[in-house]
Amino acid sequence: MAPISAFDQYLEEDYKVNRIDDSLQTFTSVCSNPLLKNVHLVLFLNKIDILQQKIQAGIKVRKYITSFGNRNNEYHEVSEYFTAHFHQVHRKNNADRRRALYTHLTSVIDTQATQDIISNVRDSIFRGYLQDTSLV
Numbered sequence: 001m002a003p004i005s006a007f008d009q010y011l012e013e014d015y016k017v018n019r020i021d022d023s024l025q026t027f028t029s030v031c032s033n034p035l036l037k038n039v040h041l042v043l044f045l046n047k048i049d050i051l052q053q054k055i056q057a058g059i060k061v062r063k064y065i066t067s068f069g070n071r072n073n074e075y076h077e078v079s080e081y082f083t084a085h086f087h088q089v090h091r092k093n094n095a096d097r098r099r100a101l102y103t104h105l106t107s108v109i110d111t112q113a114t115q116d117i118i119s120n121v122r123d124s125i126f127r128g129y130l131q132d133t134s135l136v
């Protein structure tokens with residue numbers, strides 16, 4: 001789980017490290033861990049409600065993440081941009097393409113939507129097990 005609303009925040013323990021970069025570094029460690037080589041990953045990009053509020057308040061992503069450049073400072077473009085970065089980290093650390101990454105944009109304070117997403121994730125994991133055993 002990574003908070004994608006945190007693009008304008010820095011670590012308390014190191015004020016030079018942007019919190020999105022910190023999440024990407026943590027995710028790189030997960031993806032490059034040999035013990036997790038064959039484990040499918042489910043990533044919740046969380047706090048999208050706060051991301052939407054920040055964007056509506058006019059906070060510019062490019063001020064904090066210069067690589068965002070002149071893209072539109074609107075929710076869909078921003079969330080797609082950050083999601084793509086996490087997928088890129090996964091791709092770089094998944095040379096044999098055996099592992100899947102499932103990403104979900106979440107706001108866990110919306111308990112109904114979160115419950116629906118978790119049910120879908122659980123269903124797809126079970127479906128994967130059944131396919132592996134050729135039962136479906």
Ligand SMILES: Nc1nc2c(ncn2[C@@H]2O[C@H](COP(=O)(O)OP(=O)(O)OP(=O)(O)O)[C@@H](O)[C@H]2O)c(=O)[nH]1
Nearest residue numbers: 002003006045046047048049050106107108109110
């Ligand atoms: N608005 C909103 N608040 C959330 C969401 N997820 C967690 N929180 C709240 O954020 C606060 C911190 O919780 P977490 O983010 O789980 O904890 P954390 O990772 O230690 O906190 P941060 O470092 O601030 O991200 C709590 O008050 C949560 O209720 C979300 O999707 N939307």
